[in-house]
Amino acid sequence: MACGETERSGSTTRRPSMNSREERTEAADGRLRSLLADGLKQADLPPTGVAVVAVGGYGRGELSAASDLDVMLVHDNRLPDVGAIAEALWYPLWDDGVALDHSVRTVEETRDAADQDLRTAMSVLDARHVAGDPSLTIRLRTTLLADWRRAAPRRLPELEASCRERAARVGELSSLLEPDLKEAHGGLRDGVVLRALVATWLVELPHATLARLRGELLDVRDALHVVSARRPTDKLLAELQPDVASALGLPDRETLLRRVYQAGRTLAHTSDIAWRRITRARAVKTNRRNRSPVRPGPLLTPVATGVAISDGEVVLTPDARIGQDAQLPLRAADAAAQRGLLLNPFTADRLSREFLPLPNPWPDEARRLFSALLGTGADLLPVWETLDQSGLIEPLLPEWAHVRCRPQYSPAHRHTVDRHLLETCVQASALVRRVARPDLLLVAALLHDLGKGHDGDHSDVGAAQIRQIATRWGFPPRDVATLSLLVRHHLLLSETATRRDLDDPATIKRVAIAVGDADTLDLLAALTEADCRAIGSVAWTPWRASLLARLVERVRSRLERGAVPAPQPLDAAQRLLAARVAQSRELDVVVEAGGDGSRVTVAAPDRVGLLATVAGVLALGRLGVRSASVDTIDDAGISVWAVTGDRPDPAVLRERITTALAGGLDLAKRLGSVDDAYAKPGDAIPPRVRLVPGASAHATVVEIHAKDRPGLFYRLCAVLAAHDCSVRSAHVSTWATEAVDVFYLQPLTEPDQVAVIRALEAALAAG
Structure with missing residues (x-):
């Protein structure tokens, strides 16, 4: 059951030899079968009324080099000395140095334990027969699954609360520099939770996709346990990342992290969708049970051309001109985010399969819809993720592929580049009433770090990129120039406020010349604040905020504000x-x-x-x-x-x-x-x-x-x-x-x- 050791010679690390999870599981099963047979033989007992059952990770066949062996000895309470059978199992394993998590229970005792403890209930859902009486294991599994489905209305709120607490405490797998492969949101623990949600029969999930993603994360954990000398750690520490990448045959730590981030993003997104649907399904059942007088809404409620709401999700209407209406994906996404609803994943997949490219340049309404989507606050995140998972972002913004899941190694940053850009949009959405052009603020927030990962200064690279993107999106030349200026100088105010003498007129003059006018200054100030807030509390402190406000006020005094727009004369x-x-x-x-x-x-x-x-x-x-x-x-x-x-x-x-x-x-x-x-x-x-x-x-x-x-x-x-x-x-x-x-x-x-x-x-x- 042991994995190969990591061998070192000087500073050279050889790729470790890793037994597969299947091999480890098969070896453990064989050992337990042999031990049970010996114990029954010594006690002169038939192989009925007793079974060895694997639970938890062992039950799922996910043993790593550092995993405990989670085993239950289940009996029907008719054995004369079940303790002797248990000793025949546990002591040889302890002598082998196996980390063992064991219990001896009847079916009824297991039911009671699962009813009292949520973690136990989750673990026994993965019960798998290893040795002994298979009929006992079948009875155990069917009883526990029936109990889980019956108790779902009572247990699921507790489970959801524990998932939210864990996510808030550990963070998101897809944005941590040293991700916890098990406990982070989108990690292996959420994969287990998703299996439990499927078992309630309240939600359907893509089993093959989930199995593949869990397999990818388990491969990383296997390599982590090997290179860490089989220490039971699930945290992918920075100093171990190069060796883990090598163990997996990957070129470098960045490739490793991007693979982990992508798997974590998809698992987290699937989990979020599942919980939304579970919540709605529970509400419907509660209304039926209580005979609620509230009448259900229509099957389809149109909200925009070709777009409707159905069962709390945004879908397409039967007459939607899919494949003919290039703005349909944007209308659907905007309708979902504006209302805080889920964009139905099947709808997004269909829109992706039959995608009709927008003309170059984009029409005014397409540009408005996209800008409006960016301004929906936190509700942007799940909708954008659905679009990205279904392949709808890259046709709109091909440059996004370069920053997707790209790590940022600065300890000040909490997120990957792509997630930081979206978080900046979330922060900017709260500042739109400080500026004359909210759309320019939101687009600059999305694109200000797009140049990261390219050769050269990312602000200069991004300024050149945004000229091409904004022109493609149909912004007029003056707006293109403003957006390019915002990206090129998105660090100007922050760096000047913290590194220059604000009482020196030359400092104020230099910033005023770079900005040009008061309206652009307001845009740059809002972008700076949104960027800093998205980075985190380290970047946006009361001290930094006061310095920025002082700088902006002094620069504004040198600039003239744009005139209030007046109506165009009639023709x-x-x-x-x-x-x-x-x-x-x-x-x-x-x-x-x-x-x-x-x-x-x-x-x-x-x-x-x-x-x-x-x-x-x-x-x-x-x-x-x-x-x-x-x-x-x-x-x-x-x-x-x-x-x-x-x-x-x-x-x-x-x-x-x-x-x-x-x-x-x-x-x-x-x-x-x-x-x-x-x-x-x-x-x-x-x-x-x-x-x-x-x-x-x-x-x-x-x-x-x-x-x-x-x-x-x-x-x-x-x-x-x-x-x-x-x-x-x-x-x-x-x-x-x-x-x-x-x-x-x-x-x-x-x-x-x-x-x-x-x-x-x-x-x-x-x-």
């Missing part, structure tokens, strides 16, 4: 339409193709609440407003909207707007149910409402930053209408998931300004 056709409506006093709607969606122009006799009504009707039609401009000409209000979604019928829009203006359509009530029932509740980032003094000599200008959602613009306009505010013009834009709305209002007195600001804040807080 000749729109002015003609406004003039015609002003004369006829009848509402008119024009719909044209525009970009990735439609351009809707609405002209009507001007009145308070007109803008809110139009915004509400568009939201009811499930049209996503990406930008809008509003103006008043000759007593006619004219608004131009860039919307996404199915192209609307102008006659239908005209009828609905007319009905709503006449009071025949309760927009507030109807909008309350549009998508809100399926959206992720709450918004951890407070909205931002501010007056912009000096932005206009003839208007009060209000700027609002908030999370975009159905009916948002309607609610804002309704508040302004309720306060009798005349909207002279407005500028609406959506970046990623963030709406930035600027209203030019007829001049307000100072008390009215305060009242309007408070009312807008209250409306946003109420959702």
